[in-house]
Amino acid sequence: MALAASPDAPGVTLADIQAAARLLDGVATRTPVEESRGLSALAGTRVVFKCENLQRAGSFKIRGAYVRMARLSAAEQARGVVAASAGNHAQGVALAAQLLGIDAVVYMPTDAALPKIAATRDYGAEVRLVGTSVDEALVAARADAERTGAVLIHPFDHVDIVAGQGTVGLEILEQVPDVKTILVPIGGGGLAAGIATAVRALRPDVRVVGVQAANAASYPDSLAAGHPVTAARLATMADGIAVGTPGLVPFTLLQQAGVEVRTVSEEGISRALLLVAERGKLLVEPSGAAAVAALMADPGEFEGPAVAVLSGGNIDPLVLLRVLRHGLASAGRYLQFRVRIDDRPGSLAALLAQLAASGGNVMHIGHVRTRGDLAIAEVEIDVQLETKGPDHCAQVLDQLSAAGFRIVPG
Structure with a gap:
């Protein structure tokens, strides 16, 4: 049966996301979906993983980064780009810059995972370590852009970034046509906003749920306040979603779409990572396991088929060892x-x-x-x-x- 589109959300439209999908053809991998019988039994409904941990550069971030940078003018590309990230956006920007022949400088927190730093450099970007959070790195990146004229490639707060990330939603609807619930990790909100925009236009009956780490949760307070609010603390193993303040573009889209946001504990994240590794035979980083943690925390709460987006797989082996031990203890x-x-x-x-x-x-x-x-x-x-x-x-x-x-x- 053909899908009828409802009115598009402002800022990013279904047409924008479909155009981004055409632009990414041959660039981003159409990542597989894998049914998880182990998690399905725990959640009380059929659960399918959307494996963005198997995406190029190890996360969904190449989608938005490439779309944003490919749409720069020749003069803008010649000035180079600058970005800030804990690791996944850094690698997405670095890979996109390599593919497009653009010079890239990426600011990363001083405690960013060493494999993420090394991978970003291997793609050809210059890495500069500053601050203790993505928010602090972003301040440095903005200052660099103002000083040098380089184009800031924001990790989540731009319509092209959201449109690129929204292509994940298009793929889910095609790969799991009977999907009822989609659970998405949330940091700044770009991935969830893109997916929600695509889903709201094509399948308004599908429930989209955002998931944040309880120790770095800016969205629940922001949605309650009606505007972006900075999180009181950022103390989570899930560095990929440890973002202090929501982006205005994704926040507006998520607010209009009525997306609910749930939080999960550190114990829940570590147990989810363990389950994905042990039962799903997939390697994910803590932020990539957040959606799984929500399904494990509230069995029977989500109508199936439920798709859990595994947003990334870039994890330091030493962190993996600690998280697995933590997960084993929690279990x-x-x-x-x-x-x-x-x-x-x-x-x-x-x-x-x-x-x-x-x-x-x-x-x-x-x-x-x-x-x-x-x-x-x-x-x-x-x-x-x-x-x-x-x-x-x-x-x-x-x-x-x-x-x-x-x-x-x-």
């Missing part, structure tokens, strides 16, 4: 506890034998002998144990108590 796969034993030969061996019999795998053991509440012949043992899940954790502790070991509360 009850790690057990950490303290036990007091007699400080005499054989006591630790007996504890380890009991742990081995329980089926747990010891990851770390630490001794404490100097606490003031310890008896002179006691030692406290810190134990980190790999387990099979929450039920196994409870079983291990019950078996230790039954064997006479004293578990220290807290």
